[in-house]
Amino acid sequence: MNIFIDSQALSWFKQEVEIQSGEFVRFFVRYGGSSPLHDSFSLGLTKEEPIEVGAKQEYDGVTFFVEQKDLWFFDGHDLHVHYNEKLDEPEYTYVKPE
Structure with missing residues (x-):
């Protein structure tokens, strides 16, 4: 799995x-919402250091x-x-x- 972030x-x-440079952003699975891949699960994000990285990109x-x-x-x-741009969010x- 790869992670791509546009500018x-x-x-x-x-x-x-x-x-800032040197910090970490974690994408995590949360119960609630929906995604094209799974009903009742969506993606959240938080600023924290990794424990067991499954995929990463700098x-x-x-x-x-x-994780x-x-x-x-x-x-x-x-x-x-x-x-x-319309929602002002990722x-x-x-x-x-x-």
Whole structure:
């Protein structure tokens, strides 16, 4: 699994989550909401250090990651994070690599 963050989403994280180089953003599975992959589960985020990394990617010194225990949620898909201007928040898409 790979994590892709576009430049506008990265700017949003820096401003809204107040992340800086050397810090970590975790994407985690939460019960509630829905996603294209699983009904009743959605993706959340928090600023915290990893315990057991399942996937990670660094952008501008910031490490975005998913813990090993949450990889099931992605069902073999990559996570693409884009900025949604209308909602002023990140938007997640899940892409199955070919």
